[in-house]
Amino acid sequence: MTSGAFAVVATTREVLDRPGLGPHLLAPWERRRLDAVRVPSRRDDVLAARLLLRLCAARLTGRPPEAAGPAQHCPECGRDGHGRPRLPGHPGLGVSLSHADGLVAAAAGPGRVGVDVEPAARRPGPLPVLRRLLPEAELREAARDPDPGPALLRAWVRAEARFKAGPPVAEPVLLLEWTDRPRAAVAALAATAPPALLPLAALPGDAAPATD
Numbered sequence: 310m311t312s313g314a315f316a317v318v319a320t321t322r323e324v325l326d327r328p329g330l331g332p333h334l335l336a337p338w339e340r341r342r343l344d345a346v347r348v349p350s351r352r353d354d355v356l357a358a359r360l361l362l363r364l365c366a367a368r369l370t371g372r373p374p375e376a377a378g379p380a381q382h383c384p385e386c387g388r389d390g391h392g393r394p395r396l397p398g399h400p401g402l403g404v405s406l407s408h409a410d411g412l413v414a415a416a417a418g419p420g421r422v423g424v425d426v427e428p429a430a431r432r433p434g435p436l437p438v439l440r441r442l443l444p445e446a447e448l449r450e451a452a453r454d455p456d457p458g459p460a461l462l463r464a465w466v467r468a469e470a471r472f473k474a475g476p477p478v479a480e481p482v483l484l485l486e487w488t489d490r491p492r493a494a495v496a497a498l499a500a501t502a503p504p505a506l507l508p509l510a511a512l513p514g515d516a517a518p519a520t521d
């Protein structure tokens with residue numbers, strides 16, 4: 310068990326190759342959502358991210374992965390199945406997930422958490438859009454860099470993680486940002502509890518095997 314918040318970054322393949330992990334661990338509404346994703350590689354990314362989220366939630370709560378599923382409710386349209394994920398029965402805990410082109414990330418912790426992962430080669434833009442979304446100070450700093458692309462990407466990933474952690478309430482979020490060189494990924498974790506990065510191997514490994 311960890312007292313702070315933590316995030317794990319992996320490739321989609323690393324997660325799907327783990328024994329015992331598969332669509333059988335997802336709730337029926339999650340499987341319906343997965344079936345609606347037409348592009349196979351993107352479907353794999355969504356599946357891997359949702360499985361990684363379960364493993365993070367299992368580590369945080371001590372529950373088995375199959376019993377550590379999230380609920381999602383969208384305050385904009387009032388429907389279930391999308392919107393910020395939460396853990397039913399654990400109102401004090403936060404969870405978050407992210408996926409992008411063969412990379413996945415998930416996070417869990419006390420309070421609020423938000424995680425984002427992007428391929429290191431991705432370049433966010435265009436600039437007018439970034440101006441609306443990123444803090445002015447971060448844009449200015451990135452512009453001073455001889456090669457602003459990577460700095461803009463890191464600013465983007467931090468902004469996404471902050472956004473996913475939710476609107477600022479009483480407690481400010483702490484930010485952890487890192488580059489995962491072997492996986493060519495840039496990721497950030499925003500959390501109200503002290504944020505840490507964990508390896509995939511730190512997550513519970515013995516999910517219930519498929520019965521069908």
Ligand SMILES: [Zn+2]
Nearest residue numbers: 383385386387
């Ligand atoms: Zn909605």
